[in-house]
Amino acid sequence: MINGRIRIVIADDHQVFAQGLATLINDIGMQVTAVTDNRDDLLKILAADAVDVAIVDLAMPGIEIIDLLQALNEQDISTRLLVLTADDDPYLAMKLLEAGIQGYLLKEHTFDEIALGIRAVYTGKSYVSSQLASKVLRGKANGVDHKLDELTDRQRQILQLVADGDTSKRIARKLGLHVKTIDNHRDRIRHKLSVRSSAEMIRVAGERGLLGKRKNGTTVNEVRTTSYPS
Secondary structure, eight states: OBTTBOEEEEEOSOHHHHHHHHHHHHHTTOEEEEEESSHHHHHHHHHHSOOSEEEEETTSTTOOHHHHHHHHHHTTOOOEEEEEESOOOHHHHHHHHHHTOSEEEETTSOHHHHHHHHHHHHTTOOEEOTTTHHHHHHHHHHTOOOOGGGSOHHHHHHHHHHHTTOOHHHHHHHHTOOHHHHHHHHHHHHHHHTOSSHHHHHHHHHHTTOOOOOTTSOOGGGOOSOOOOO
């Protein structure tokens, strides 16, 4: 904080949304020092400036929150991380909080709750969307495991296609979806399975019975040396 104002950076590739949010934040006495739409610029800004809170869009291209947390730790950057997303998955929120983010908010919230989350995160508290808080706490209490129902039908379908060796472009063509949509689903799957690569994703999913037979008739557990598209 400088001159009594919380200093904030917004990382979101939807510029109209980001600029509108910046205006609202500035209007309540906080200070948005920068708005960016990519990971590399975000890291440069945080390394060069004293930023209290970074508000990051989970779906921004090139962003992997776990990797971002690791980069902040490696560079000894103390900025607190608040994820702002359209993804209302309580399991994902729980895993990211466990990984080290300080806040998880939904874009559908009113600005009042976003401001509340910013202040909470700045003062050293964790903050979860009011819509997800009870589910996240219940998940922690129950020790949520990686089960079949943690993945949506679409995610299970994409996971099976990745296990079959398909690239994101090929999967998108088969399912009639955009490549970015497929990549976003793959990011969600990796988060839910607590893995960082496609190979780990397939291995963990296979070990936990989330996959059927591969194209050649073998199970994933019978194939250990295959290289999977990332």
